[in-house]
Amino acid sequence: MNKSRAVAVVGTFDSKGEEHLFLKNRIEGSGLRVLTVNVGTKEPIPFEVSYDLYSLMKKNGNLDDGNRDKAIQDMIREGIKLIKQLCRDGKIHGMISAGGGSGTHLCSSIMRALPLGIPKVMVSTVASKDMKHTVGTKDITMIHSVVDLLGVNSISGIILDKAAAAICGMTRSQWQPDTEKRRIALSFFGFITKSAEAVKRELERMDYEVIPFHANGTGGMAMEELASEGYFHGILDLATHELADALMDGYCSGIGPGRLEPAPGKEIPRLVTPGGLDCAVLEFTRRHIPEEYRDRKVFFYDFRSAIR
Structure with a gap:
C-alpha cells in the first residue's frame, strides 16, 4: 500500500x-x-x-x-x-x-x-x-x-x-528517463518518414535524444507547448505540412497562432524545412473523390486521403 x-x-x-x-x-x-x-x-x-x-x-x-x-x-x-x-x-x-x-x-x-x-x-x-x-x-x-x-x-x-x-x-508508476542527453524536437508525418528516420539516426549518432511529433495539427501545437516549457534544446521542424492543411481546411489543420512562434523568452535554435507542404490531407474515400481533386495525385489511407 x-x-x-x-x-x-x-x-x-x-x-x-x-x-x-x-x-x-x-x-x-x-x-x-x-x-x-x-x-x-x-x-x-x-x-x-x-x-x-x-x-x-x-x-x-x-x-x-x-x-x-x-x-x-x-x-x-x-x-x-x-x-x-x-x-x-x-x-x-x-x-x-x-x-x-x-x-x-x-x-x-x-x-x-x-x-x-x-x-x-x-x-x-x-x-x-x-x-x-x-x-x-x-x-x-x-x-x-x-x-x-x-x-x-x-x-x-x-x-x-x-x-x-x-x-x-x-x-x-514513477518511471523516470535515465538519460541526460540534450533533446531535439522533430516534426514529421508519413510522406517524409524516410527523411525523418535518416535525420533521427544522424542526430542520435551525435548523442542527441530525438522526440518526434506527428504533424497532424495537435502534434505541432504540442511540440510548441512543450518547447515553451523548456523541454527541448532545439527544434528540427521537418514537416511544416500543417500549414498547408490549415489553408485547405484539411485533417491536420488544427494549429493555433503559436505554431512556429516561440514563446517570449523561450527562444531556442530551430531549423524549418518545407516537408509536406506540397500536399494536403482531406477526408474522402476512393469512391468519393471531389471533382476539383480528380486531376491531382491522390494517396489513399483509411478515411483520409492525401492530394498533391
Missing part, C-alpha cells in the same frame, strides 16, 4: 455524485489516498468532500448559477487554480473524472492544466466522438462509458472500476 500518493477525484457531484463516490471508494480500496473536488454548479451534493468549489464560490460571490454557461466557465477557472495548486504542493499525483457532455467539457478543461506525466483519466459518455477539443495537446486517457451515467449499475460499474484501476496503476 502506498498511502503517500493521492488521486484527485474531480466532478459534478450534484449530478454524478454516485459515480464519483464509487471511484473514490475503489481508489481508496486499492491503497491510495483520495482528494474529492466538487465542480458541480448546483446543489446539493450527496457526500462530504475535500473541496466544494460550489459552496466556496457562492460564498465569495464568484458563481452565478442562474447563468449556466457563465457558471461553467467560472467553475473551470477556479477549478484550474485549485488543481494546479494541489499539484504544485505535491498533494495530488493524478486526476480522474466521469461525466456526460458538459461534465466532460468542464473536467477535461481542468485536467488540461496539469503538466505532462501527471496521470489524467476521463470517463465520458461522448468519448467515441471527436475528442480533439477535449484532449487538446495533453496526455489525457479517455474511456468511453458505453452506457449513460445515471448512477452505478452492472455495466457502468465495470467501466468505472476499470477506470479506477487505471488511474491507480498510472499514479503508482
Whole structure:
C-alpha cells in the first residue's frame, strides 16, 4: 500500500455524485489516498468532500448559477487554480473524472492544466466522438462509458472500476528517463518518414535524444507547448505540412497562432524545412473523390486521403 500518493477525484457531484463516490471508494480500496473536488454548479451534493468549489464560490460571490454557461466557465477557472495548486504542493499525483457532455467539457478543461506525466483519466459518455477539443495537446486517457451515467449499475460499474484501476496503476508508476542527453524536437508525418528516420539516426549518432511529433495539427501545437516549457534544446521542424492543411481546411489543420512562434523568452535554435507542404490531407474515400481533386495525385489511407 502506498498511502503517500493521492488521486484527485474531480466532478459534478450534484449530478454524478454516485459515480464519483464509487471511484473514490475503489481508489481508496486499492491503497491510495483520495482528494474529492466538487465542480458541480448546483446543489446539493450527496457526500462530504475535500473541496466544494460550489459552496466556496457562492460564498465569495464568484458563481452565478442562474447563468449556466457563465457558471461553467467560472467553475473551470477556479477549478484550474485549485488543481494546479494541489499539484504544485505535491498533494495530488493524478486526476480522474466521469461525466456526460458538459461534465466532460468542464473536467477535461481542468485536467488540461496539469503538466505532462501527471496521470489524467476521463470517463465520458461522448468519448467515441471527436475528442480533439477535449484532449487538446495533453496526455489525457479517455474511456468511453458505453452506457449513460445515471448512477452505478452492472455495466457502468465495470467501466468505472476499470477506470479506477487505471488511474491507480498510472499514479503508482514513477518511471523516470535515465538519460541526460540534450533533446531535439522533430516534426514529421508519413510522406517524409524516410527523411525523418535518416535525420533521427544522424542526430542520435551525435548523442542527441530525438522526440518526434506527428504533424497532424495537435502534434505541432504540442511540440510548441512543450518547447515553451523548456523541454527541448532545439527544434528540427521537418514537416511544416500543417500549414498547408490549415489553408485547405484539411485533417491536420488544427494549429493555433503559436505554431512556429516561440514563446517570449523561450527562444531556442530551430531549423524549418518545407516537408509536406506540397500536399494536403482531406477526408474522402476512393469512391468519393471531389471533382476539383480528380486531376491531382491522390494517396489513399483509411478515411483520409492525401492530394498533391
